[in-house]
Structure formats: structure tokens, C-alpha cells
Amino acid sequence: MSLRHAVLGLIAELEGASGYDLLKLFDLSLANVWTATQSQIYGELGRLAADGLIRVAAEGPRGRKEYAITEAGRAEMRRWLTETRPRYLRRDEPLLRVFFLGQVGADTAAELLDADSAGIDGLLDELVALDERIPWKEDDLSFYGGLVIEYGKRFMEMRRDWARWARGEVEARAAGD
Amino acid sequence: MSLRHAVLGLIAELEGASGYDLLKLFDLSLANVWTATQSQIYGELGRLAADGLIRVAAEGPRGRKEYAITEAGRAEMRRWLTETRPRYLRRDEPLLRVFFLGQVGADTAAELLDADSAGIDGLLDELVALDERIPWKEDDLSFYGGLVIEYGKRFMEMRRDWARWARGEVEARAAGD
DNA sequence: TTAACCATGTAAATCGTTACATGATTCA
DNA sequence: TGAATCATGTAACGATTTACATGGTTAA
Known part of the structure; x- marks a missing residue:
């Protein structure tokens, strides 16, 4: 579940980011590392919020939702970083x-x-x-x-x-x- | 559809290979390049045969099926190699x-x-x-x-x-x- | 005779891509 | 006022993973 942690991690680093912000951030920061489509990001944001790892901290114009990570979310990031082993999947x-x-x-x-x-x-x-x-x-x-x-x-x-x-x-x- | 061409390409190179052979070949030859599970390989073999790109050339003991590439299959490999552009997908x-x-x-x-x-x-x-x-x-x-x-x-x-x-x-x- | 290996297949769930659909706001 | 940008969401399809399920053959 790497996409989930990519999204969660970005929200941890940049509190107040919206789905739209994240979409651009993927291109800007994670382009060499992990790709994600708009549809994946919005879907994952919904699931992360439902699981209590993030929450909607504010709502802006045009239906904009700004997310913040919760304490459970931070704990999950640390768990993922320290207690799971990454896989070296090669597909080229x-x-x-x-x-x-x-x-x-x-x-x-x-x-x-x-x-x-x-x-x-x-x-x-x-x-x-x-x-x-x-x-x-x-x-x-x-x-x-x-x-x-x-x-x-x-x-x-x-x-x-x-x-x-x-x-x-x-x-x-x-x-x- | 890279998995499809990985399977088709291996059959082109090694006539008479079975699904089981392919499974081991993926580990032996394509390990750095493309991974595939048993379930993916058998599924793709069925679809390739249904599409006429390969055929069952012989049946061996234990239900073994040996596949051979067809003329349509060779043409498809050449088309894939020369007329499509590969994607540089980075996920690490x-x-x-x-x-x-x-x-x-x-x-x-x-x-x-x-x-x-x-x-x-x-x-x-x-x-x-x-x-x-x-x-x-x-x-x-x-x-x-x-x-x-x-x-x-x-x-x-x-x-x-x-x-x-x-x-x-x-x-x-x-x-x- | 039993363990290792050969051999195929399906089901369920998750993940990823592409396309569709809608509408608000900003700025020239 | 119209184009660009901001902003979210869903549907359909395709790809991938994991688990289940079964049974034949070979060699120590």
C-alpha cells in the first residue's frame, strides 16, 4: 500500500494541502519515485479520512478541502517507515x-x-x-x-x-x- | 499490456514452453525486468490462445500444455517492438x-x-x-x-x-x- | 511411501488507468 | 465574457496480488 503512504506522507509534510495540491505535488516532488493519477488521489483521501488517519481541517472556495494528519496518521507513517520492509519490484x-x-x-x-x-x-x-x-x-x-x-x-x-x-x-x- | 508481450516473447524464443516453464523462466531471465505471478501467467496464456497469438502445440504428462507462437503472434511481437513507444514508469x-x-x-x-x-x-x-x-x-x-x-x-x-x-x-x- | 517437484486452474480483493461529469473562480 | 485554472468526484475497465484448490510423477 505505497500510494496510501505517499499521500499520507505528503499531508504530514504539508499540513493544509488539498487533493488538488497533492496532485501537483506528485508531479513536482515524487515524479521520479511514485506516480499517481487524480482519481487515485481523491479515492485515497476519502479512505484515509474514513480510517481516521487524516481529517478535513478546513474547507475553502470551490469545494476545496484542506487535510491535516491526525495522531493516528503520524503513528501509521512511523510504523510504515520503521516496521515494514520495502519491496524491490522491478518493472521496466x-x-x-x-x-x-x-x-x-x-x-x-x-x-x-x-x-x-x-x-x-x-x-x-x-x-x-x-x-x-x-x-x-x-x-x-x-x-x-x-x-x-x-x-x-x-x-x-x-x-x-x-x-x-x-x-x-x-x-x-x-x-x- | 507488457505482461502479455513478455509471455508472448518468451514463447517466441522458446517454442514448446509450458506455463510452468514460463514461470521459472520469469525468475531466471526476466527477474530484473518484469515480474509475474503464476496466476497471471496462466491467465495470460489462456487469453493469448483465445486471441490466436499462440496455440497448444502438444500436451504432455500431468496436463502439461506446450505452447507455440502463431504467425499472428510473431506479427504482434514485431508490431509491439517497432510501432509502440515504451513508457518510463517510475515506482520505487x-x-x-x-x-x-x-x-x-x-x-x-x-x-x-x-x-x-x-x-x-x-x-x-x-x-x-x-x-x-x-x-x-x-x-x-x-x-x-x-x-x-x-x-x-x-x-x-x-x-x-x-x-x-x-x-x-x-x-x-x-x-x- | 513420502517428500519434492511438476502442473494447471479459479476466486476475491486491491490497485491503477482512462474517461466522463460537473461546476466555481480568477484574470485578461 | 470567455479562457484558464481550481476543484472534486464517479464509472468502467484492466492489471496485479494473494489465497485457495487439485492432482500427477519421480526419485530417494
């Missing part, structure tokens, strides 16, 4: 394709690897732009958020370098080993 | 926790990052052991499978190095900046 669609690249010709395979490194380069650019847009402070969220941004950069550089290397291997093999 | 539960590590103390944060690098080290060991167990050949599957294994190694090394670095940052900050 571009990489899945690489595994089956023998089913098309070497030219096509090289093209697809080029497209992959170009795609990753684009993501890296986005991440750098994001980094520059964030008003970094001295608080915990900025500190740990910064560690995560650094991870994203390292990941994408590694990934891009690998795709370029792999493309070279494909070319060398096609050129007659 | 250990990393999600890092983002919220301000909600526990610095000691706990450091411990959790230690556990992360230890966990990754374990995965890296498994991958190296897997690499040594595979009977590498000169065919396409070995070649592209090898590129994917190399990716897995680079990924885990990067990830472990990052976790160690991050742990150092947490310590330095706790020690008074």
Missing part, C-alpha cells in the same frame, strides 16, 4: 523490449536503443530543470528531497550510458563480430 | 521512504539507508550468481539477455553507491552540518 518496459530485440533486425535494434537513450536524456533534462525550479531550504523535506533528486540524476546518467554502450555492442556484432 | 518503494525520512530521527534514517544498501548488495550477489549459472551461447537471446544482465549490474552498483553516499550525508548533517 523499455528494458523488456531489449530482451526480445532478437525478434527484429540489428538495424531496428540499434534504432530502438538510440530512441531509448534519447528518451532518457529528455527525462534527465526535465529533472535538472525541476531541480532548478525547487526553492531549496534547510528543512528535512528539502534535505531528503535533495537526496532523491540526486538519485534520479545518477539513475538517468547510468541508464543513458548503458543504452549507448548497448547500442555500440549491437553495431559491433552486426559488423561481423 | 524504498526511495519513496527516503523522501519521508524527515518523519523519523536521523539515527533511524541512517539505519534504513544501511538496510537499503545491504538489500541491494544481496540483489547484486543474486544477479552475479545468476549470470554464472546461465549457459551463455552465441544466439540472439544470449546476446540481448547479456545486455540486460549488464544493465542489472550497473543499476545495482549505482543504487548501492548512492545509498552509501546518502547515508554519509545523513550522518554529516546529524553531526552538526
